[in-house]
Amino acid sequence: MRYKIAIDSCGELLDEWKNDERFETVPLTLMVGAEQIIDDETFNQKEFLKKVADCPECPKSACPSPERYMKAYDCEAEHIYAVTLSSELSGSYNSALLGRNLLLEDHPEKKIHVFNSCSASVGQTLIAMKIQECEEAGMSFEEVVATVEHYIKGQHTFFVLENLDTLRKNGRLSKVKALVASALKIKPVMGSTDEGNICQLDQARGMNRAMIKMVEQIIEKTPDSEEKVLAISHCNCPARAQVLKEAFQERMKTGRIIVLDTAGVSSMYANDGGVIVAV
Template sequence: MSYKIAIDSCGELLDEWKEDERIEAVPLTLMVGGESIIDDETFDQKDFLKKVAECPECPKSACPSPERYMKAYECDADHIYAVTLSSELSGSYNSAVLGKSLFLEDYPGKKIHVFNSKSASGGESLIAMKIIECENKNLSFEEVVSTVEEYIEEMSTFFVLENLETLRKNGRLSRVKALVASALKIKPVMGSTPEGTICQLDQARGMNKAIVKMVDHVAEKGINIPSKTVAITHCNCQERAKMLEEAIRTRLNPANVVVMDTAGVSSMYANDGGIIVAV
């Protein structure tokens, strides 16, 4: 059976997906000051980070419209899947679900399922990989949905921030705390809750120590890691990502590791130097 995956632009695309008609990125819109930036193939990470650093206001994002998702669903595929940001972080999931409902009014026979990743960035990428794996095994639509939903329930996402300015600008950290943390080189270790919200798990003085603590949390909370792929996404810090990949391979022995640079929405969340792990 043929399939299509529509993944919102917070999920990073593997290089081979960018030329694959079965995979479509549905872009969010980023707003920095008064400027709107479409998070598509034209996104310029370096220019975006510069604009964020210079803007006193917190950057924001706007989710794709239901109509945009409906456009993504318009295809000849037998099975159609959407993968979105956590519904606790964005309206993308609700938009994709509404788009599905509207689309099915005109095409009631189509099989469409929207996955709430309860994650972001590489977590969405892993879900798309799992869908492809299931489709390649010729599972039925219902079996794919069930298998992938179970996979999502086992997933965990972690990240470490180099730059605390986004947290400060969006009100999650006072200016005084941000200044003190920066002066003491304190780096928060963040993670996802089972519901898909964000929480602080730990902190450390210095980025390297924070990454070590993050790997500790991955080891503690990750389920069946030796049989799974680990996704590492980084915002403009390739060497740091390589160091993290080596630590994860050595300590946790996953089946595979993929390393990707963040696209627009993930760059906004992670900020310059941030790094994300999903498993």
């Protein structure tokens, strides 16, 4: 096996990766009240959303241990990569680095690189796709690392949420701002900074207008769109994701558009009805 890609469970897997030994999900743990839920192939989105809605406490997540990452790296692949959600949002990146260092103590010959996505969700998916593309093109390990790190610097992630409760409860949005937004039905258009933090880009009254604003932001920030793959993930709203896809097809040229359902961590933050776009 020439390469392996480990993606923490904030990133969504393409269907063709799910039975491919070159791809592995490293699960985070989700906590809803006193219940712990492993974010792996057993995750049930509808059950999870109901538990979150019924629980007065804010859902939380815990990153994988260094030992869990070490286990993912301990394989026969010549080149090993990890893709984690932004180090500004989780300890997953640092845990992945520690796992790498632990394995290298016993196997210093291993070639392992950890990518800080500076993103989340389908942003991570696109990074894994880029790694695969580079590997399939026959690039050396060092060339793959340099090419993908450059790709990450040019990537942008955007999202609009129907429900702001999780962001507010986790301190990503002030209580006053969230309450005013909810009362006036204002939906912020959010994005990622270069460092991987969350920022507000725009806002609109109502979900449909907010999605239009998000499309405009994406078109403005993606001048070379015909060379890009655009990815959409949605939390329990496939029709909304389809509307977005059609809007992009009408208004900008892209190399490819993929649509995925959010995995556990992304579902926790996006909440029911949220949509995320990365390009």
